[in-house]
Each structure stands twice: as C-alpha cells, then as structure tokens.
Amino acid sequence: MIQAYEYNHQYELVRPIEVFERDDEGKYIIPEQCTTIAPPNNPSFYKAAFNVEKQQWYESATQEYIDSLKPSPLPPSDIELLKKQNALLSKQLTHLLAMFKGAESE
Structure with missing residues (x-):
C-alpha cells in the first residue's frame, strides 16, 4: 500500500487515499487526478493545489478567502x-x- 493524494478539477487537494492495486509488473496503479507527492506539511497553506506540469503543490487560496477565515x-x-x-x-x-x-x- 502507498499513500496518494487526490485533487479535483481545479487541482485543489481533496483527500489522501491509500492505493493497493498493482499492475502486472508490481507497480502501484495511481488513479487519475492523484499524485504520490505529499502536500507540504505547512500550516500556512489554506488551500493546497497541485501543479501537474511542475509536479509540486502551491497555495491556491485568494487573499479574500484567507481573510474570510479569520474571526x-x-x-x-x-x-x-x-x-x-x-x-x-x-x-x-x-x-x-x-x-x-x-x-x-x-
């Protein structure tokens, strides 16, 4: 089993998932819209999104969204x-x- 991270059509992190399925060569089959690259364990990230081309996570939250979370x-x-x-x-x-x-x- 390996850990993968599902993202939606806007590339925003949806949830971590566990991958069990393997192909004939024994490699794990990663579902579409998933990556094995873990999002940063960074408390300053409000809405992590995945850049498929760069293969990295980034902050996708707007300042307005971040401000709306503040009490x-x-x-x-x-x-x-x-x-x-x-x-x-x-x-x-x-x-x-x-x-x-x-x-x-x-």
Missing part, C-alpha cells in the same frame, strides 16, 4: 462601552463648566 472582531464589552461613555460625559461636563465660568466672568 471577526468581537464587539466591545459592556465595561469598554461604559468607559467610553464616561470619558465622553466627563469631556462634556468639563466643556459645560468652562462655558459656565466664562459666562460668570462677563
């Missing part, structure tokens, strides 16, 4: 919202006090 930012917590609201109210109060003191001195 969206979490909404601010209640404490963060209260801190922002407190800062805004403090700024408004300081501005009102300054206006009030300016009106008193006239």
Whole structure:
C-alpha cells in the first residue's frame, strides 16, 4: 500500500487515499487526478493545489478567502462601552463648566 493524494478539477487537494492495486509488473496503479507527492506539511497553506506540469503543490487560496477565515472582531464589552461613555460625559461636563465660568466672568 502507498499513500496518494487526490485533487479535483481545479487541482485543489481533496483527500489522501491509500492505493493497493498493482499492475502486472508490481507497480502501484495511481488513479487519475492523484499524485504520490505529499502536500507540504505547512500550516500556512489554506488551500493546497497541485501543479501537474511542475509536479509540486502551491497555495491556491485568494487573499479574500484567507481573510474570510479569520474571526471577526468581537464587539466591545459592556465595561469598554461604559468607559467610553464616561470619558465622553466627563469631556462634556468639563466643556459645560468652562462655558459656565466664562459666562460668570462677563
């Protein structure tokens, strides 16, 4: 048995498969759209695809696809919202006090 790697019509990795069948000479029969070249054990690959001419795997994921896999930012917590609201109210109060003191001195 040998390990082979199946790819689809866009040459993207589908799955690893085990090959058991042999020809009359004892060589393993690799199915179409399969290769015995292992994809890189690279965590930075998002969507491995096989280049048949160069006999190597490459990254086929677009930047848009990669970005879509990243988690969206979490909404601010209640404490963060209260801190922002407190800062805004403090700024408004300081501005009102300054206006009030300016009106008193006239």
